[in-house]
Amino acid sequence: MNTLKAKINRFAVFFLIVFGIFSLGGCHWFNAPKHRKAYFPSEVTAMESLNTPFNDYNMDIQILFHEMDVIFSSDRNSLPGSLQYDLIGITVSFAWDQQEGTLSMQEVSSSSAGVQMAKNLAQSTHTSFNERGPYSFGTPESGSYLLFSRDDQGFFTVYAKKFQIPYSVSTPQEIFPGESSFRILSESGNEMYPCLYGKAFEKVNNLGSRNRAEKLLLASDHEGSFNIYEIDLPENQEVMNFLQSEGLKQGKKLGINTEFQDQAPFISKSRMVFASDRPGGFGGFDLYYSDFDGQNWSMPKNMGPEINTEFDEFRPILDPAPYYENSILLFSSNRPGGLGGFDLYFVGVDKF
CATH class of the missing domain: 1.20.5 (Single alpha-helices involved in coiled-coils or other helix-helix interfaces)
Incomplete structure (x- = not known):
């Protein structure tokens, strides 16, 4: 009882x-939630928490889940009367409201090692020269790297900064043990915007990329105007060992190039996005995409007036965003309506 x-x-x-x-x-x-499926907005949206009245552009990101590290170039630290670009690292979060069906983005403010990683990594590259075009990736064999270009040799040269995940180390010297530079195609001219791709390669995060990278792309003007070049990566050699080895590498100019400026390539899965001032666009630099069929790159397509303007759109980054119903395109533009100079933007695009 x-x-x-x-x-x-x-x-x-x-x-x-x-x-x-x-x-x-x-x-x-x-x-029950009214909007379970999350979407990025179909209209171009400013990344307001990252932008300043200065020039903010040339972005790199980690693959998007909820929080992601963003590293980009900015002249916000320039002394009066000068124009110097440094790499800036910030962690941001995207939040989908399942009741309202709205997306919000904000900077993550925290003193945790993970959140401070991007900030400290970017700061470790600062010099009195210009740093642009960041691209990060990881390899299971040799750790993680941030690639970028610096103009300390009279033109932009690719640098590699090796770094470790901070949870397993105790000092800044262990996290960022140094950097090295290397020429890839020529001893002269600007070499910028390196990125990797392969049949199954995916740029994931600092812990490592999925599957082996087979090729490297970069933009170079050593033959005059900027063109996009492709370099084969040997199967029997780790990526960074090959790039840092002595001697110039053999590169092939892609068939999608024109006699105009073709710049800032970035590849996600089998899709390349890049910037070009070729005729037929909407003005200045426009964003284009091309798909790889396993043998060749398709004829580039302009991303259209929903994204491009009569001003400059530059350094596109494409991320599949697996938890969203569409993918995200991030880029920079000096269009009116921003905070000043180039600003950072994002927009939802169809899955690919």
Whole structure:
């Protein structure tokens, strides 16, 4: 009998708690989410928490889940009367409101090692010269790298900064043990915007990329105007060992190039996005995409007036965003309506 009374009493307490929550919170506590599927906006949206009245562009990101590290170039630290670009690292978060069906983005403010990683990594590259075009990737064999270009040799040269995940090390010297530079195609001219790709390669995060990279792309003007070049990566040699080895590498100019400026390539899966001032666009630099069929790159297509303007759109980054119904395109533009100079933007695009 006492056992039965105890069960009844526990049920009564449980009922009162639930009833109280229901009464205080209304029906929302029991409501199913109205918008389970998350979308990036179809209209170009400024990354307001990252932009300043200065020039903010040349972005690199880690693959998007909820939080992602963003590293980009900015002249916000320039002294009066000068124009110097440094790499800036910030962690941002995207949040989808399942009740309202809206997306918000904000900078993550935290002193944790993970959140400070991008900031500290970017700061470790600062010099009195210009740093642009960041691209990060990881390899299971030799750790993680941030590639970027610096103009300390009279033109932009690719640098590699090796770094470690901060949870397993104790000092800044262990996290960022140094950097090295290397010429790839020529001893002269600007070499910028390196990126990797392969049949199954995916740029994932600092912990490592999925599958082996087979080729490297970069933009170079050593033959005059900027063109996009492709370099084969040997199967029997780790990527960074090959790039840092002595001697120039053999590169092939892609068939998608024109006699105009073709710049800032980035590849996600089998799709390349890049910037070009070729005729037929909307003005200045426009964003284009091309798909790889396993043998060749398709004829580039302009991303259209929903993204491009009569001003400059530059350094596109494409991410599949697996938890969203569409993919995200991030880029920089000096269009009117921003905070000043180049600003950072994002927009939802169809899955590819």
